[in-house]
Amino acid sequence: MLAEEQKVVISKSISAEAPGHKEMLNYGLGFFGVILVWTLVGTFLTFYYTDVAGISAGVVGTLMLVARLFDGVTDIGMGTLVDRTKSKHGKARPWILWMGIPLGISIILLFSVPDIGGTGKIIYAYITYILLILVYTAVSIPYKTLLGLMSQEPNKRSMLNIYTGIFTMLSTLLITVLAQPVASAIGGTAGWTSVAVFCGIAITVTSFLAFRSTKERVGVSAAEQAKKDIPLKIALKALFTNKYWLIITVYCVIAYTLNALLAGAGLYYTTYILGNAAYFSLIGMLLFLPTIIGFFFIPKLVKKFGKRNIALFVSVLGIFGPLVKMIDPFSLYVFSVGTVIQGFGLLPIIMFLYAMINDTAEYGEWKFGIRTQGLVNSAASFGMKVGAGLGGALIGWLLAFGGYAGGLEVQTSSAVSMILVLNIYIPLILAVLQTVLMWMYKLDKQYPQILADLNERKP
Template sequence: MEIKTKLTLRRFVERFSYGCGDFGCNIIYTSMTAFLLFYYTDYAGVSAAAVGTIMLVSRVFDGISDIIMGVIVDRTKSRFGKARPWLLRMCIPFAVSGVLLFSVPTGWAQTPKLVYVFITYNLASTVIYTAINVPYSTLNALMTQDPYERSVLSIFRNLLATAGTLIINTFTLPLVEFFGNNASAWTKTFCVLGLLSVVAFLINFFGTKERVKTVEEEKTGEETVVSFKEGIKALLKNKYWIMITVLLAIFFLNLSISGGATVYFAREILGDSNLVATINSTMNVAQIVCMFLIANFVKRFGKRNVFAAGLVVSIVGMLVLSYSGGSAALIIISSIIRGIGGACGGATMWAMVSDTIDYGEWKTGYRTAGLVNSACSFGYKVGSGLGSAMLGWILAAGGYIGGAAVQSASALFSIRICFVLIPIGVYVIGLIIMKFWKLDKEFDGIIADLKERAAK
């Protein structure tokens, strides 16, 4: 009994330590999405239009750096493994880059400020965030080949990612207020938050272990270095990787569009912009609670079925919110429903990415964990950048006028397109893709075959 208790405790500690990595990532990622533009325009005095252009252009560089980092991870050799060394190497630069983002010299002229923004934004996002996030995303597949354990790791990842988001959304502005509510207050705030991210990544590094080796490593003790060209060819032969990459791209496109449209929907459709906090916080809390309960459903029904069920639940939640008529009770109910749907996706999506790595090795003979995750990252970053741009395009096409007391019918419909119709369309596409996802049923046979090859 004592041995079992120790094993259970050790397993929990490793799962928690793994989740701390996304907690650390979200300290900066959520800050960039939720507060960076606000800081640039209202405290640093930088043009919103110019910053928007910089962010959109930077997505191209960001996607390329993801692929490069994926190749680097696959070729990394150290006593700590392939992914973990990068968590240790980059955690302090990651925190420093976050501080630099919120340290624009306010006394500079507009052009030098924009140069500073371009350099620090790309340093933080394109270089350092990529250098720590791609290895972190790869770590799941290197820790275990057990499909249930991968799902549990994904659950802890999303639990702590959501916790990181809640901390940033809850404490950033109060900390800025505490430090004086001026430009330098933001720098001081992110010194505190940056230190928190370093602690999270150190827990992530010291609390996890890489165990999975390629078939070639198991047989000879040496790993074959896969060229970039061969790695890309292998990806294109991996049908499940293509499916999950498309899913990630359209899901993050949807998150950018619907997330950005929330404030417009609350203010113009529901009639109260303060409902944004109610909608988002209720959804996040429901997602966290559901995460504690969902592991048994994944074990019983499989990742694909839980993911698909989450899509259906999310559609129901969107419809309830869309036709709530501003009713507080229905808004809360719809947010809870959407939180449950989000938990289903959060508990399974990243584990499904890891499963495609094993399928790819079985199909092609090449195990390219870093490249698989970096290419997925490229897909969802492109989707996210395109989604941010599409939100503005659709609102402009509908004739939305910022600050107008009354919006036109076409402007209101454009908001509904962004907040309701596009998400439902994305969820339906996800259901169609899941119709062809058979990997859950095939996975045990694939792992058995890989072990048999390693034993020969």
């Protein structure tokens, strides 16, 4: 009976003008462009630097970590800036409008390293990579924050996340399957620049469509304190004492390190372990096969069992992927089967993660009386960026440690061993840690009561 009363109270707290399917579709479409950029950089930039631009693996590894750590720091600043933004378009939407074109230009520059000598290439790589991550942050943080501002109702928020998951899957598959064949067909730097041009045009168009077709609700009608600036010191104290935000942020670090390894190290595996770079398109598609299947069942399962329980189950299942690969690492068939199983571990990232992050904002408001939607998203995004940077750094450093030399047809046995470590053994450890963290996240049980309590506090 209490649960039913809570549902009634919660329903009264939600604006009658909830986002419809068309609005959610356009929000998801915006993510299509964002994830095109993220996937191109996360999957192919390391390989582009080492095997096309001719930059050493060790230098690339350091660049990946330094740039991503810097990126993480800017995330915090961007989140604070979003929380303090006041415009007729809201808090998050104007940034999506302003930064779409700069992001399109920066991705093209990133994959256009000129032949200006070893030192010149490194300097160019640092400048263009840091430029890209600054602009990417100015787009991605508002996008993630907008999800929490469009609706406070848990099912709508989950549906928004599922829409983003559909477009995330489509854009990831598009880049994973087609980028390498297209770039190889054109050849050299020109091939990768052409792929980047496509992504640059896509992010410009989809950003405008997402801005034009979405509406912020929660920040205007439900969060009174959004009308005043919260001192950063107080906001950060509330953030770092929010236990569920801490859990989900560490989860982001682990999950995105794992994702970076599966994506960034995969092309080295198909090239030097399986013997054919073209296999990477197949492996990339198989990795997302569970997600494709999951879209037909996940929405109903989430309503019945909750985001956390489904995420925990598929995380446990994903652990068995690397174990299967160990049976015969040099077999395409065995590696493919292991990849499909491992793909279940990606489901939480694609389908639940942004909704779960935004749920921690309600917990923080309920627990500490402070709502900082932008800061919550930017700080969790810091975990994603650190994870992606750590994954990229591990690829570069371990390849360099193994004596990897870009462009060679045959690598040394130590380099081959490092490729195996990057693709099988480290991902196994990370999959276990990811599962443990998801087991610790138990906010779903409290969430209905939290929303009911927040509704009662309103004047």
